[in-house]
Structures are given as structure tokens and as C-alpha cells.
Amino acid sequence: MPSTPVIALEKEDHQRDAEFKKVMHGDSAKAAGGVAALLKKNTEAQQIAVDEYFKHFDNKTAEAETQADREARTKEYATLTRHYYNLATDIYEYGWGQCFHFCRYSPGESFYQAIARHEHYLAAQIGIKKDMKVLDVGCGVGGPAREIAKFTDAHITGLNNNDYQIDRATHYAVRDGLSGQLKFVKGDFMQMSFPDNSFDAVYAIEATVHAPKLEGVYGEIYRVLKPGGVFGVYEWLMTDNYDNDNVEHRDIRLAIEVGNGISNMVTINEGLAAMKNVGFELLHHEDLADRNDPMPWYWPIAGELRYMQSYLDFFTVVRMTHTARRILHGFAGILETVGLAPKGTKKTADALARGADGLVAGAKKKLFTPMYLMVGKKPLN
Numbered sequence: 001m002p003s004t005p006v007i008a009l010e011k012e013d014h015q016r017d018a019e020f021k022k023v024m025h026g027d028s029a030k031a032a033g034g035v036a037a038l039l040k041k042n043t044e045a046q047q048i049a050v051d052e053y054f055k056h057f058d059n060k061t062a063e064a065e066t067q068a069d070r071e072a073r074t075k076e077y078a079t080l081t082r083h084y085y086n087l088a089t090d091i092y093e094y095g096w097g098q099c100f101h102f103c104r105y106s107p108g109e110s111f112y113q114a115i116a117r118h119e120h121y122l123a124a125q126i127g128i129k130k131d132m133k134v135l136d137v138g139c140g141v142g143g144p145a146r147e148i149a150k151f152t153d154a155h156i157t158g159l160n161n162n163d164y165q166i167d168r169a170t171h172y173a174v175r176d177g178l179s180g181q182l183k184f185v186k187g188d189f190m191q192m193s194f195p196d197n198s199f200d201a202v203y204a205i206e207a208t209v210h211a212p213k214l215e216g217v218y219g220e221i222y223r224v225l226k227p228g229g230v231f232g233v234y235e236w237l238m239t240d241n242y243d244n245d246n247v248e249h250r251d252i253r254l255a256i257e258v259g260n261g262i263s264n265m266v267t268i269n270e271g272l273a274a275m276k277n278v279g280f281e282l283l284h285h286e287d288l289a290d291r292n293d294p295m296p297w298y299w300p301i302a303g304e305l306r307y308m309q310s311y312l313d314f315f316t317v318v319r320m321t322h323t324a325r326r327i328l329h330g331f332a333g334i335l336e337t338v339g340l341a342p343k344g345t346k347k348t349a350d351a352l353a354r355g356a357d358g359l360v361a362g363a364k365k366k367l368f369t370p371m372y373l374m375v376g377k378k379p380l381n
């Protein structure tokens with residue numbers, strides 16, 4: 001019998017969030033995305049998002065951080081994540097595209113082909129078939145849901161607690177003629193509004209790491225999944241090499257957390273325990289970052305252009321190099337000073353860059369993985 005963990009949930013207020021979205025983002029959800037959308041924000045609202053997000057991380061060091069700091073973050077997990085994405089979504093779209101996740105790379109394969117293959121792989125692992133009712137937990141701006149809908153002919157519901165991302169996801173689904181197969185719902189994945197046993201399959205791609213406790217989100221997934229249904233996740237986890245008594249390790253984890261909107265990232269052992277504790281029968285689990293691929297998953301954010309497999313990739317990946325980041329983030333600062341970009345744009349971009357450096361350091365030291373694959377089945381009884 002699955003255990004029901006006691007987890008403090010943040011009270012939801014959909015009207016407040018929708019109004020905030022309207023003020024901060026206006027109709028920029030229908031803008032081209034990336035920089036075009038970034039320049040259209042309301043300055044005062046953006047300042048609120050910056051303050052609400054960075055109050056948890058400003059002047060915090062791994063050395064001095066206390067358990068109370070971490071608890072304050074996990075207590076406000078939903079607000080923290082919502083504001084992170086209020087600030088980061090356009091920068092992600094500018095720098096990475098519309099599929100907010102990493103992937104494995106193969107020789108001869110372009111960047112975007114590799115991203116799509118990672119999505120197909122998960123869809124195949126959990127057996128998504130035509131006309132199935134599938135839930136995408138933490139769907140971002142719907143890039144993976146659009147790809148998986150086309151790949152499988154399934155019907156996908158994307159769940160997200162950020163109204164701006166929902167608007168962008170809906171806009172792209174209409175643009176691509178996929179509205180019949182896709183819908184996007186606002187909500188906290190720790191307290192889903194869906195009835196028990198309502199989906200044939202559930203997947204989550206690098207999103208559930210935003211949960212204050214994995215048992216909370218996995219427990220909700222278990223509840224809404226039909227008996228016999230399968231859940232597949234690419235989880236962000238610290239590996240079991242992570243030593244919390246080592247300040248360098250803690251520093252890497254904190255850099256990843258601050259740059260990626262995470263209140264508390266846990267280890268592989270804790271991730272596996274969470275799946276089992278809520279009742280899943282684990283069908284498969286594996287760190288895909290450990291597959292010995294010829295190019296590492298982090299090469300684009302490390303700016304290691306030698307791994308590029310197509311000349312077109314140059315235009316995608318060059319903006320992630322340290323030099324391009326320095327130039328572009330400096331330019332964002334100038335635009336802020338002259339009032340053409342909202343305040344906090346540079347601060348956010350710099351935090352993302354710090355996060356990227358933490359991800360690369362964590363990967364190189366084998367302390368972190370963004371692709372711990374877990375596939376679990378909800379037993380029939």
C-alpha cells in the first residue's frame with residue numbers, strides 16, 4: 001500500500017497568478033519569443049519577480065547556508081518556480097529553443113534532432129500509443145508535448161504552474177495545428193486538479209526537480225495514473241558521489257539550484273526511494289549520462305564547439321559560449337540602463353550562466369545528472 005507523505009503545500013491562487021502574468025507579460029506570449037518577448041515586459045512587475053526569486057539566493061553561500069534557508073525555499077516552492085520561469089522563459093527560448101531539457105548526442109545528428117530523439121526515447125520507454133490520454137508534468141512551453149503528440153498520435157495534457165508558459169505553449173500548439181491533440185492546464189504538480197486514475201501514461205522531462213519533495217509530485221502522478229499505467233521521468237539528481245559535508249560539492253549544488261529555480265535537489269538514492277515509497281513498481285532505472293557517449297550531454301552549455309555535428313548548429317550553440325554570454329549579458333545590462341530592457345534581465349541571465357557552470361562542474365565531477373531515467377508502473381491492484 002503506497003504511503004501518503006506529509007508535505008506542506010503552498011496555497012494556490014490562480015486569479016492572482018493570471019493577473020500578475022497579464023501585467024508582467026502583456027501579450028508578449030504571442031511575440032516571436034526570445035529577445036522580442038523579453039523586451040516587452042512590464043518593469044515594475046519584473047522587479048517583483050526578481051525580488052521574490054532572488055530573496056532566496058542573494059548573499060547565500062554554500063558555506064554559510066543553513067537548514068532554515070533551505071526550508072524557506074521549499075516552503076515557497078511554487079512561487080519560487082513560477083517567478084523563476086517568469087524571468088527565465090524568454091532567455092531559454094532565445095538561447096536553447098522550446099524544449100527545455102538536455103539530451104544525449106550521437107555522431108552526425110544535429111542539436112535539435114538529438115533533443116527530439118530524447119523525447120521519442122522516453123515516449124517509447126513508457127509505451128505511448130495512438131489515442132492514449134497522456135499527462136506531461138511540467139510541460140514548459142510545450143516543445144516536448146508537440147513532438148511526442150506528432151510522434152505517437154496521443155492526446156497530451158501539459159501541466160504547468162506558470163501562466164506565461166501556458167500561453168506560449170497554447171500559442172505554439174495553435175500555430176502547429178495541434179490544438180486537437182494538446183491542451184495546457186495551469187496548476188501545481190504537488191496538488192493536481194485531475195481526478196484519480198485519469199491518464200493512461202504520464203511523463204515528466206526535467207521538471208519534477210522543482211518539487212519541494214519528490215514523494216509529493218510522484219504521489220500525485222501515481223494517483224492520477226490509471227492502474228497498469230506507466231510513468232517515465234528524466235530526473236535531475238545529485239549522484240551518490242555527492243557528499244553534503246564537502247563544501248565544494250555543496251557549492252556546485254547551490255549554483256545549480258540558484259541558476260535553475262530549484263528549492264532543494266536530492267540524490268539518486270532519494271529519487272529511487274521516492275518512486276518506491278509512493279507505490280510505483282520500478283521497471284527500469286538508469287543514469288543515461290553514464291552511457292559513455294562520444295559527446296557529453298553538457299557540451300553545448302560548456303561551449304565545446306568541437307562537438308558540433310552540423311554547421312547550422314553553430315548558430316544555436318555559439319550563443320552559449322562564455323564569450324557570447326559575456327557580450328550578450330553585458331549588452332542586456334546596457335539595454336537596462338537606457339530603459340530598453342526591464343531591470344533584472346542581466347541579473348537573471350547571469351544567474352542562469354552561474355547555474356550552467358554549476359551543471360558542467362557537477363557533470364565533470366560525476367556529482368550530478370539531468371537524465372536519471374526512472375520508469376515505474378502503477379500496479380493493477
Ligand SMILES: CC(C)=CCC[C@@H](C)[C@H]1CC[C@H]2C3=C(CC[C@]12C)[C@@]1(C)CC[C@H](O)C[C@@H]1CC3
Nearest residue numbers: 091092095096100101206260320325352353356
Ligand atoms: C531548469 C530545468 C529543470 C531544466 C532546463 C534545462 C535547460 C533547458 C536549461 C538549463 C541551463 C539553461 C541555460 C540556458 C538555456 C536553457 C538551459 C540550457 C542559456 C544557454 C540561455 C542563454 C543564456 O545567455 C545563457 C544560459 C545558460 C543556462
